[in-house]
Amino acid sequence: MEQPVTISIDSTPVTVDTGTTVAGAMISQGTTAWRSTRNNERPRGLFCGIGACFDCLVTIDSVPNQRACMVRVCEGQQIDTDTAKERA
Numbered sequence: 018m019e020q021p022v023t024i025s026i027d028s029t030p031v032t033v034d035t036g037t038t039v040a041g042a043m044i045s046q047g048t049t050a051w052r053s054t055r056n057n058e059r060p061r062g063l064f065c066g067i068g069a070c071f072d073c074l075v076t077i078d079s080v081p082n083q084r085a086c087m088v089r090v091c092e093g094q095q096i097d098t099d100t101a102k103e104r105a
């Protein structure tokens with residue numbers, strides 16, 4: 018059995034199973050939308066889940082515009098969402 022990993026989502030520590038995608042980690046915490054559209058500010062998050070739509074973009078370890086559905090979590094990873102930037 019693999020060890021769980023601890024990541025940070027918008028500065029909140031979260032422990033998830035190894036092999037989970039970043040999007041899966043966010044969904045497991047009850048977060049279904051972490052971006053909004055430029056026009057009308059409609060919520061966006063996991064949509065296609067296969068890397069095609071780019072609705073799930075997040076900043077991972079200071080690298081912006083990463084598809085959360087395509088990146089697996091690793092220990093100490095820092096995930097920042099647009100939603101958190103908008104709150105700041």
Ligand code: FES
Nearest residue numbers: 064066068071086
């Ligand atoms: S959900 Fe479509 S690219 Fe990630």
